Amino acid sequence: MSKSDKKPRQARRFEPYLNPSEREELHGLLDFIGPAPLQFADSLRNLARNYIDDGEGTKLRAICLLFADLFDQGWQVSLKKGALLCEPPSIDRDGDQTVEDVKVRIRTALHASRRRQLEEPSVRTFIQRMERRTLRPEGRSSVLDLIDCGDELATALERIASIPEQERDAALAGVVDPVIEICHAGRRCANTGLPLNDIWRYFRHTWAHEYRPIPGRQLLVLVRNAARPNRPVMGIAMLASPVMRLSARDTWIGWLRGAMEEKLHSGTWDAHSLAHAMTERLDASISYVRWDDLVTPDEIENPVENTVLRLEQKASGAAYARELELRAHYAASRQSDGRVPPMRGAVKADDPATDWRAASEDLLFVRKRAELLAQLLSAKQTFRAAELLTKPETALSQLLEAKSGQRAIDIVLTEFRKAGLSSRVVDVSICGAVAPYNELLGGKLVALLLASKEVRDHYAERYGGQVSVIASQMAGRAVSKPADLRVLTTTSLYGVGSSQYNRLVLRATDHAGLDHDLRWDSIGKSKTGGFGTLHLGADTAHALRQMAQSVHTSRRINNRFGEGTSPRLRQIREGLEALGVESDSILHHNTPRLFYACELGSNSRNSLMGMEGDEFHAASASSIAAAWRSRWLNSRTRRPETLAALSSLGPATVQRALQVREDDLLAEPTD
Numbered sequence: 001m002s003k004s005d006k007k008p009r010q011a012r013r014f015e016p017y018l019n020p021s022e023r024e025e026l027h028g029l030l031d032f033i034g035p036a037p038l039q040f041a042d043s044l045r046n047l048a049r050n051y052i053d054d055g056e057g058t059k060l061r062a063i064c065l066l067f068a069d070l071f072d073q074g075w076q077v078s079l080k081k082g083a084l085l086c087e088p089p090s091i092d093r094d095g096d097q098t099v100e101d102v103k104v105r106i107r108t109a110l111h112a113s114r115r116r117q118l119e120e121p122s123v124r125t126f127i128q129r130m131e132r133r134t135l136r137p138e139g140r141s142s143v144l145d146l147i148d149c150g151d152e153l154a155t156a157l158e159r160i161a162s163i164p165e166q167e168r169d170a171a172l173a174g175v176v177d178p179v180i181e182i183c184h185a186g187r188r189c190a191n192t193g194l195p196l197n198d199i200w201r202y203f204r205h206t207w208a209h210e211y212r213p214i215p216g217r218q219l220l221v222l223v224r225n226a227a228r229p230n231r232p233v234m235g236i237a238m239l240a241s242p243v244m245r246l247s248a249r250d251t252w253i254g255w256l257r258g259a260m261e262e263k264l265h266s267g268t269w270d271a272h273s274l275a276h277a278m279t280e281r282l283d284a285s286i287s288y289v290r291w292d293d294l295v296t297p298d299e300i301e302n303p304v305e306n307t308v309l310r311l312e313q314k315a316s317g318a319a320y321a322r323e324l325e326l327r328a329h330y331a332a333s334r335q336s337d338g339r340v341p342p343m344r345g346a347v348k349a350d351d352p353a354t355d356w357r358a359a360s361e362d363l364l365f366v367r368k369r370a371e372l373l374a375q376l377l378s379a380k381q382t383f384r385a386a387e388l389l390t391k392p393e394t395a396l397s398q399l400l401e402a403k404s405g406q407r408a409i410d411i412v413l414t415e416f417r418k419a420g421l422s423s424r425v426v427d428v429s430i431c432g433a434v435a436p437y438n439e440l441l442g443g444k445l446v447a448l449l450l451a452s453k454e455v456r457d458h459y460a461e462r463y464g465g466q467v468s469v470i471a472s473q474m475a476g477r478a479v480s481k482p483a484d485l486r487v488l489t490t491t492s493l494y495g496v497g498s499s500q501y502n503r504l505v506l507r508a509t510d511h512a513g514l515d516h517d518l519r520w521d522s523i524g525k526s527k528t529g530g531f532g533t534l535h536l537g538a539d540t541a542h543a544l545r546q547m548a549q550s551v552h553t554s555r556r557i558n559n560r561f562g563e564g565t566s567p568r569l570r571q572i573r574e575g576l577e578a579l580g581v582e583s584d585s586i587l588h589h590n591t592p593r594l595f596y597a598c599e600l601g602s603n604s605r606n607s608l609m610g611m612e613g614d615e616f617h618a619a620s621a622s623s624i625a626a627a628w629r630s631r632w633l634n635s636r637t638r639r640p641e642t643l644a645a646l647s648s649l650g651p652a653t654v655q656r657a658l659q660v661r662e663d664d665l666l667a668e669p670t671d
Contacts, residue, residue, distance in 0.1 A: 012585040014084040022060040030079040041112070044068035048543075062543040063579060066586070069540050072112035086585075110209040113537045117210040118658060127658050130202045136193035143202050145192055148225065148232035150436035150649035157637040157646075169626070172633055177227035178234055178445055178625040182458045183220035191230045196222065203236050203434050206657045212538070214429065216241030219459055223446050225437075234437040235446035238430040239459065242421050242489060248524025248595040249425075249489050253605050255417040257409050261400055269611065275392035277610030278412045279383065285415045286376050289369050290360045290476030295377075303377035311374035318367035325363060347469055360476035369474055375411045382408035420608040422468070423481040426459070428490040432500070436649035440636055443500040445628045447490075451518055451600050453618040456485045486604035486616075489523075492594035501596045506627045513623030516602040523597045536572070536586075544575030 018026065029043055048064035051057030067084070071077055076087040117123055130143040153175070160171045183196040192199075200220045204211050221237040242249075251259040254269070263269045291300060294314060299307045347359045360369065382404055386395040399405030428450060433442030449455065463483035471479040492498040505519035536544075548571040573583040599605060601616045636642050 012086050012088075012582075014086065014579075014581050014585075016059065016063050016084070016580045018059060018063070022057065026060060026063065027079065030077070030084075041068040041071045044071070048539075058543070058546060059579060062540070062547050062575065065537070065540040065543050066576075066579075066581075069113070069537050070586075073110075107208045114208065114210040116537065118205065123205070126198075127202065127205065130194070130198060131655065138191065138193045141192040141194070143192070143194060143199060144651040144655070145230050146189070146194075146199060146224075146233045147434065147651040147654050148228055148234075148436055149651070150439075150653075151647040153228070153436060154643045154646040158643055161638065168634060169630060172629045172637070173227070173626070175227055176225055176440070176629065176633060178223050178449065178621070178628075179226045179231070180449060180452065180454045180458075180621050181222040181224055182455075182462075183222060196220075199233065200236055200238075203233060203654075204430065206434070206654055207430070207432070210537075214240055217426070217463055218429075219426075219455075219462060221446075221450070221455065223442075223449055233434050235433040235442045236430060237428060237432075237446050237450055239426040239450065239455070239488070240429040242425050242427040244417075244421060246489070246595065249597060250417060252521075252523040252597060253417075253420070253487070253608050255413050255420070255608075257400070257406060257413060260409070260413060264396060269606075269609070271392040271396050273611050274609070275388045275396065278409075279389055281412055281415050281419070281610050282376055282380050282383070284419075286373070286380070288471060288475050288479060289373050289376070290357070290474065291369070291373055292476075293361075294370055294373060300377070303381045305381070308374050308378045308381070311370045311377070315367050315370035315374065318363050318370060322363040322367060347473060354472075354478075356472045356478055357476045359473045362473065365473045372474070376415075379408035379411040416609055420487075422471075423463075424484050424486045424608060426485060426488060428488050431490065435653045436646050439642055439646045439649060441632045444504055444632060445625070447500060447504060447520060447598075448506065448518060448624050448628060449621055450488055451598050451618065452621040452624050454621045456600060456618045459483050459485050486600055486607050488598040488600070490520075490596050492596070498594060498596070506624070506631060511623070511627035511630065514619050514627060515617055516619075518598070518619060518624065518627075520596050520598045522594060524595045525593065541572055544579075545571045547575035547578045548572070 025047060029040070029047065044064040045068050048061045048068070051061040051064075067077060067086075070086060070088075074088075078085045118127075133140050133142045133144075156175045157172075160168060160175065163171050181196065183200045185197060187196045188194060189196055189199060197220065200222060201211065217240065219239040221239070222233055223235045223237070224231040225234050247256070250256045254260050254263050260269075260274075264271065264274060286300065294311060295307055347354055347356075359365070382399070383389075383395070386399055386405065388395040388399070399409055428447070431443065431447050431450065432438070433440075433446060437445075460483045465480045466483075467478050467480050471481065490501070492501070501520045502522070505517060506514060507517050508514040569587075573587065576583040576586055600618050601607070603612070603616075606612070607616070
């Protein structure tokens, strides 16, 4: 870092609002020539701690924490004429970087926040408790008993090398027999007596980036080896709620108009099936909106422009009334320190006694119902005028050319996406192997097992039939959605390829027990990076939310479920802007991402567009495990270098990975 007048490439200029004394303190830390001191980020955090209880210093504290995080993540920071210049790291910053160089840089940046988390007393206490050998009904045990001994595993696999080829499959299954175990609250490990959720969390801390609980649906998965003592953990995974908008995924499925048009013109979809699917989707979406207080049955059946305009006016009126309601809450509830608790709705969770009809009359949901119904009826009117059902090919061609038709198509595609993301698509946010199974390509096994019938059934059992709070308030009656998984998606942190997912395919013609190819496909890449908060630590996010609450008015600080998308992200954006920082310049992380997807059936994508194919069958975990052994494990165990590497891995390896050492990153981050 320096005060050079030469502006860094991609530099982003910030002039935060600080009083003179605060600016002097901050600039004092930045006033040096040459590379930044090794403890530069720590110095910023120390300054932030000086203002932890000082309301007047909230801005300086937030700025210090923000720039400490950015520096840890590899951003270049400089000072020019009183303004801060920041340049985010990018894959193409240095043209001579190899793929491995990029991975090391990104992993090192992620490790900074992970290291701070591992230093937290509560996290250290948790890890020590899990590793402490404790007397339980199952005997004295610890989580270390669930980590396989690499040299013993290598010896067992080495013995198989001399076995005739026709006997190898059975012999390998006698040493490596993967089984799936779902972490339910309150469930304990039969071998150690430890809570399954704690076991999962322990191994999650070995990942390269810090562990953060996330909102929404989540299914924690352990993959264990039933053929070895104590059924050691081979890998872990987590299925989580998908993000609402992801261009690569939505294009791949056909949820964007351009992708839909391409599939139609290429013959992938036929006009007749698509037209019927679009019409049925509209009718289904209308049926999930309470409308009796907004329109008449005849207006639902035969919508006209005046109906749509009246609904739009109703939505605007409800929005204005909601604004007044929030302002009144803001004035009445503002505390002495300036904070305002969010105004919660009457319904917070599913309850058999909930009056959903009354809940639908909340001003927030009156607005949402009127807005959505206006859109749906507008699309229905447009499709009917184009004679979509009777002349599908001509109608679709005309709709795709006219602005009103394009808008109607976008509305129905959005409904397809909402329906799919609510119950049929999940994101694989964590997936990988635990030592020593990382040497045996255990990460590929875990990724494939997530497509198994067992995982699909567990997900359906956990979330199928669960009443949706927002959908029920929209409908004015209890609404539960099926948990019918059809597609898995995930993202590579590196943007330059994933050894875990690249060429990850099991062909049905090569493996008995598979009735369709099981594969993870690369479905796209973000060329300029994306938006997110992974690079901001928990303390920084909290400080930015405090900034948002201290300066914004009622509507903007409200954090009610259903008020808008990602309240946490919205508040962080507003906190950045309150500092005088353009939020996109920070939240746009400038690191391209690769996206991957896996269809659980041969016709899964079409099913997400309402065009069901043949009866759906997911492969069993045992069939997938057998195919993995044949495809990868068999050849892997023939390599002397693999067995040698395997011998050096075990419980001590995992322990070292949790000792906050820069050179002990064990597990791959989610690919």
